[in-house]
Amino acid sequence: MFDINYIRNKFSLCDELIYLNNAATGPLPDSTVSAINEYLKQRQCSKINNWEWILGKKDRLRYLFGKIINSQPDRVAILQNTSQGINTIASGLDWHEGDEILIPEREFPANVYPFLNLREKGVKVKFLPKPEGGLTQEVLSKNITERTKMLSASFVDFITGYRINLKEIGEICHNNDIIFFVDGIQGVGVIPVDVEEAKIDALACGGHKWLLCPQGVGFLYASERLQGIIKQKFVGWTSVKDPEDFLNYNQKLTESARRYELGSFNSAGIVGGVASLELLLEVGIDNIYNYVMALIDLIYDNFCREGLKLNSNMDRNVRSGIVSFYPHEKRKSELLISYLRKNNIEVSMREGVIRVSPHFYNTIGEINKFLEVCKEFLKLEVT
8 A cells, every 4th residue: 555644754855845856866764764874883893894784785675676676686786886787788798890789869868879989880869759758660671681789778868758658669679689778767667678578688776766776886686698698808816706715816707687786885875775776665556657657648748738848759658757848938938947947846958848756755736736837937928
């Protein structure tokens, strides 16, 4: 059962602030802050060398990330962010001149620069159109050639909020022997993901948005099949089977995805991340998804009546936790952002459109207040 009052009590959000900006940065739950404070106190005086304890936390986080995407823990590497995960795969594959990478147009730069960097090897980066706001199966199928080696696409578009059909896209890639890479940062934590069912070869995700983790904590999922063809470019002392057999330089890399973890890590962030993911899984990703989609439906339904123009696709099958919109006069988006902030409502603007992104701690009352303030702004502009 979804209990919004129980969830609200897990966050020390200011009563005055309506925070609808999870697509930028999610708030830290109280339990996360407490866990980080416990870690800091240990490092300050009581258990300064708490290496074994923190390794246990890291393994726990690996398990929790795996649980959220339906992966075995040994397929998950704890990294800093999405970009690190993408670069790990991009740099490790055996590229040949003429190989082709497909990327939807207008992607967040984290999913572009690592692949543009491969052009010096003769790799061709081909941007796919998104006429409906996101990548469709039809567009993908039309653009596959005999040289297509990889598709790298965002699960959820960071501007429009368009959610691609992972299962159907994955099936197309699988049938054409194409590596399917997913930037999961705008969907994982609020929308159910099953990497096995969707035949995803790799998924990278930072934790500071919908997963409510501290910044600098994220993960990379790599399938066993994909790992088998990666020629790893970077290794560290924790990449091997027994990292604490320090002077044995003849060790092989561990067979798990831990091989992509190169050394010391964001210990405080990992401790906090464990607490955040435990809260998400306690509530249940399916329950979170259903609740957030109800909030999103409320926004869609009212925007159609309030005179605001949607920049997102109305199709329920592609909705996510992000809705983008703008006033009829698009140049007034900044004025509306300022008006919302004056009323203690936090959203964001991307590429000239306003982006609202509620999470499971937001209430129906907060969404109604947001809609009311937007309506007030439109009336002021008319008068």
